[in-house]
Amino acid sequence: MADQNKTDTDSKFYNEVLSPSELFAARSRSHKIPVRGQKDFFPDDSDEQRQRLEQSLNEHWSLISEERVEKLGNLVKATWIPSENIVELQSPAGKFWQTMGFSAGGKQFLFPEEALYLMECGNVQVFYQELPLSIQDGYEKFLYSSTLRLQEYQVFGHLKRLGYLVHRFHPSSETSSYAKQLNLPQSRDRAGKQLKRKRSASPTATSSHTEAQEESTADRMEEDTCGQEGQEDKKLPESHLTISPETSSTQTATASPGNKGGVRTWWMLDDVGERSDHQPASAASRWDFSSISFPDLGSSRERVSSCLVSPDPSLLPGALAVGVCDVDPWRTRINLRDVKMSSKEQMRKEEKRRHRSDKDIEVRRCSNWAEYRQLMERRQGRRSKGRATHLWDGEVTPLHDPRQPIPTGELLDKISVIKSTHLLEGASRLQASDEWRISFNVYQPDTVADFKKSNPGKPYTRMCVCSFDGPVPDLRAIKQLAFQSGDVLVVFAVVDYGDISFYTFKDFQLPTDVFP
Amino acid sequence: MTDHTASVPAQTEGMEQGPPQVLGVSDSAPPQVLGVSDSAPPQVVGGQQNGRLGRPLLLLPEEERLLAELHATANANQGGGGVQLSLEVKQHLEEQERSLEEQRVLALQDRKSALLHAMTSSHTGSLGPSEALRGRLEALHRSFTFPRGAMAVQLSTARAGLHHCHEDRAFLRAQQPITAQHDSKAAARYQVFRDLRGRGFYLTSAGKFGGDFLVYPGDPLRFHAHFIAVVLSLDSSLSPLDVLAIARLGSNVKKTVLLCSPGGVQYPGGAGGVQYTSLQWSGMV
Numbered sequence: 166m167a168d169q170n171k172t173d174t175d176s177k178f179y180n181e182v183l184s185p186s187e188l189f190a191a192r193s194r195s196h197k198i199p200v201r202g203q204k205d206f207f208p209d210d211s212d213e214q215r216q217r218l219e220q221s222l223n224e225h226w227s228l229i230s231e232e233r234v235e236k237l238g239n240l241v242k243a244t245w246i247p248s249e250n251i252v253e254l255q256s257p258a259g260k261f262w263q264t265m266g267f268s269a270g271g272k273q274f275l276f277p278e279e280a281l282y283l284m285e286c287g288n289v290q291v292f293y294q295e296l297p298l299s300i301q302d303g304y305e306k307f308l309y310s311s312t313l314r315l316q317e318y319q320v321f322g323h324l325k326r327l328g329y330l331v332h333r334f335h336p337s338s339e340t341s342s343y344a345k346q347l348n349l350p351q352s353r354d355r356a357g358k359q360l361k362r363k364r365s366a367s368p369t370a371t372s373s374h375t376e377a378q379e380e381s382t383a384d385r386m387e388e389d390t391c392g393q394e395g396q397e398d399k400k401l402p403e404s405h406l407t408i409s410p411e412t413s414s415t416q417t418a419t420a421s422p423g424n425k426g427g428v429r430t431w432w433m434l435d436d437v438g439e440r441s442d443h444q445p446a447s448a449a450s451r452w453d454f455s456s457i458s459f460p461d462l463g464s465s466r467e468r469v470s471s472c473l474v475s476p477d478p479s480l481l482p483g484a485l486a487v488g489v490c491d492v493d494p495w496r497t498r499i500n501l502r503d504v505k506m507s508s509k510e511q512m513r514k515e516e517k518r519r520h521r522s523d524k525d526i527e528v529r530r531c532s533n534w535a536e537y538r539q540l541m542e543r544r545q546g547r548r549s550k551g552r553a554t555h556l557w558d559g560e561v562t563p564l565h566d567p568r569q570p571i572p573t574g575e576l577l578d579k580i581s582v583i584k585s586t587h588l589l590e591g592a593s594r595l596q597a598s599d600e601w602r603i604s605f606n607v608y609q610p611d612t613v614a615d616f617k618k619s620n621p622g623k624p625y626t627r628m629c630v631c632s633f634d635g636p637v638p639d640l641r642a643i644k645q646l647a648f649q650s651g652d653v654l655v656v657f658a659v660v661d662y663g664d665i666s667f668y669t670f671k672d673f674q675l676p677t678d679v680f681p
Numbered sequence: 682m683t684d685h686t687a688s689v690p691a692q693t694e695g696m697e698q699g700p701p702q703v704l705g706v707s708d709s710a711p712p713q714v715l716g717v718s719d720s721a722p723p724q725v726v727g728g729q730q731n732g733r734l735g736r737p738l739l740l741l742p743e744e745e746r747l748l749a750e751l752h753a754t755a756n757a758n759q760g761g762g763g764v765q766l767s768l769e770v771k772q773h774l775e776e777q778e779r780s781l782e783e784q785r786v787l788a789l790q791d792r793k794s795a796l797l798h799a800m801t802s803s804h805t806g807s808l809g810p811s812e813a814l815r816g817r818l819e820a821l822h823r824s825f826t827f828p829r830g831a832m833a834v835q836l837s838t839a840r841a842g843l844h845h846c847h848e849d850r851a852f853l854r855a856q857q858p859i860t861a862q863h864d865s866k867a868a869a870r871y872q873v874f875r876d877l878r879g880r881g882f883y884l885t886s887a888g889k890f891g892g893d894f895l896v897y898p899g900d901p902l903r904f905h906a907h908f909i910a911v912v913l914s915l916d917s918s919l920s921p922l923d924v925l926a927i928a929r930l931g932s933n934v935k936k937t938v939l940l941c942s943p944g945g946v947q948y949p950g951g952a953g954g955v956q957y958t959s960l961q962w963s964g965m966v
Contacts, residue, residue: 185783188833189791208899221902232838238830287836295770299837319739633888661888663739 183232191234233287233300240290243280245298250312252280252291261288264330264616276333277307278321285322316660317604317630323665324628328610334603334627336649462496574679588672592648601642603627603649607656626656626669633661643670741886742867743874780834785827792821870912872943876955877910884910891930896939908939908959915942915956924960932962 183191205214242255254273258266261283266275275283281303283289291298298306308315324331460473473490481487506514531537545568556563564579565571571579606624608616627650631638638646638657646655647670656669740748800814870893877884883897885906892909909931913919931938938960 183835185780186787188780188835189784189787191833204903204905205899206905208904214903218900218903222900225902233836234833235836236830237832237834238828240834240836284836290834290836294766296766296773297836299840301838301840659888662741662886664886664889666889 183234188234194231194234233285235287235290239288241283241288243275243289243291245280245291245293245306247293247306250277250307251275252277252289254289255292259288264613264618267618278313278318281307281318282322282325314630316632319660319663320628320630320658320665321605324605324607329625330608330610330613330616330621331628332606332608332621332624334606336597336603460492462492462499574677577677577679585674587674588644588647588670590644592644595641595645595648597649598642598645601629601631601638601646603646603655604630606653624653626654628656628658630658630660633659741874741884743871743884746871747875747878777832777834781827781829781832784832788827788831789821789825792825793818796821865914866912869914869943873910873912873941873955876943877941890934890936891927892938893941895936906936909934909936910939910941912941912943915944928960928962931960937961 208214239259241257241259243252244255245252252275254266254275258273261279262273265279265283266273268274275289280289280291284291284298284300284303291303293302293306304315307313308318321331472492475487475489478486527540528537531540565576605628606621607626607628608621609625612622629638629646643655654669654671656667659666659668796817797814800817874884874894877894877896883899883901884894885897885901887893887895887909890909892911894910894912895906896908896910897904897906909927911927927938940958940960942956942958943954944956
């Protein structure tokens, strides 16, 4: 406990400043935290209760009135710069530098909330105008600015004491989810690394020719999905890579060797040239497929020669010489088993064969789809007795004709009154409001080991600080915050005079019982 | 998370001296730092968090107002008061040097006594060791270093100028009020707070429970809360859904819900002015 200094004999007054002997004696303080036992229900003036109360009060009191004493060697010196609301470190930072603070212009800095937290922990001593600041000064000076409220500091301190890593949130420095999806390279060497990765992962790349084909086909597919212009050939997402080897290999298996070189070269030529979308159908008119024979290697009925002749060397590019292709090893890889059809399927197949539409005279007479549909309706109408006309003739008709086939999912959509939506729908249109803003990014404690301040990665959650006195966040605020945050959950930290409760809103879809 | 509280104990340490002052922070913007002096009533409670047992304590705004009315707080925003900056700096550095010297002396003493203790406990009553002892002590004197970094320094919680002698307190007390509370809701809350305090209950905030205050029969350190106090004005209407919600909540946490409305009947004892209605889930009558 602190000493009582007597300056004059008349009045004693109380001083919190510790004398050097007390400072020295503080090394042997016990660091025990009082244990909270079971609480009682009702005060009944028993001795036992009073005793326990006194004991916990005394423990509590002694801990509160303890002054913070630290060895000078353990303290990091820092100065407060009020013009920028920042604390600059004068001596090298300690262990906390791994997760807190930032460096700029060769000097190390701390944010005011980090500085205040470290002051309370006893790691940093902040000076202002050559004098050390007390905790009281810290609270007044650091939290006075509009960038940080007391409540935000409370949440910050709470989370840090639990072990989380808490950083300030800057809306501008967050990449949107779209940008993340595109997996844009951060730097040039990153692109090089990706290229290497792709090469090694490609499973069927044996010759450079096939690899170039895969690139081109995958590139074309990627072009269709992303619609991206000006992207390099090298940089391809790996998912497309897994699809492309299969397609190219099947293509090489079934395509006649005579066309292998020819068709490929056409595609590659166009790819290297312009990027406009080409319809392969338009190119098909160039080729007369009736004269080009594609051997059906999969058919078991026709007898296929065991080997395919080598293609015409005039069709092949350059000095490529292709020999006879032995088909048997390929055929073993294809499933040549007969498809077993159930009896119903077989009956349907028979019926279809019998009612071939192109042999049907009436169908031939229809000149467009509308007439064909009318013909079908007439036929349907003749077959069944007709639908309930009293239902269909009035102003209000049934939602759906039961004789029309419809998948269950669509039917459920038709009868649904409430359309389900997700949280981010329409969120991009909302403007940021002043009332609700995200204050912190929070990272999990177990990432401390490999945490890099320059590249912290995706945070675990983001915090929005509010209080029970304020309004409940409405849907607009929730949407706007969710949009700002991207794909990271936003947690509302509600501060209640020291107690903090955490709430979050999650997207939820009602389960639909649909089996396609 | 349970609420942690601290209270100033009723008994005092010395005869004239009250309990030491406690530094409290009020939850307003900008945060006001207060010193809570020794004449505070024994039920001062301040919420804390995380089991963090250190100052500053956070006070409810009602607590702050109550203490202000009882003139038990002082606005701690007074500075060093007229002393020039360079003088302060010089003083501070001098103090540090003095502290370093004293601590060095103390550290040396400490080591010597430890050495003596070790030597005398290991050798029992022979003449030889006294010379060895002297030799050891001299070696200690020569080799003892107490670097600046080993000096213990106080990180003061309150500003150095905040002493509390009686004259000062009178001077400081003049700076009231600390926070202005204008809306009627806050005034109602304060009235309920004061009334319940007057009846001897301990109160903490109850945002997590959907109410305004948690009412404890004794110190929150040792007892469970009995009531959740919800402050309503007498002429406000409450929809049944709200009543149901708060009653359900109360029964889930085994506390009685207390609807408090200031402006009720004045009890003859002078206390009161607040009408209380309790909600409790009962079975079939």
